[in-house]
Amino acid sequence: xxxxxxxxxxxxxxxxxxxxxxxxxxxxxxxxxxxxxxxxxxxxxxxxxxxxxxxxxxxxxxxxxxxxxxxx
Numbered sequence: 001x002x003x004x005x006x007x008x009x010x011x012x013x014x015x016x017x018x019x020x021x022x023x024x025x026x027x028x029x030x031x032x033x034x035x036x037x038x039x040x041x042x043x044x045x046x047x048x049x050x051x052x053x054x055x056x057x058x059x060x061x062x063x064x065x066x067x068x069x070x071x072x
Contacts, residue, residue, distance in 0.1 A: 002034070002041065005021060005043075006041075007041050007043055007067055007071070008021075008043035010066060010067050010070045010071075011043070011045065011063045011064075011066070011067045012063075013066075014062055014063040014065075014066035014067065015045075015059050015060060015062070015063035016059060017045075017063075028044075029042065030042040030043060030044050045060075045063075047060070
């Protein structure tokens with residue numbers, strides 16, 4: 001499992017989301033980074049359309065902090 005999968009799984013678990021692995025799409029920033037910047041890892045978080053509620057924002061912030069703590 002690549003670092004992007006590990007990071008994506010950590011983020012998804014902390015945010016209460018499902019983790020899905022899809023083939024990297026040509027022309028996307030995550031595809032480019034994962035192929036051209038060794039030692040880095042990128043993944044995409046898909047949020048619902050519209051504005052996030054304060055509770056949803058807190059959930060996403062928690063996920064970012066959990067990911068940062070796990071990668072230290």
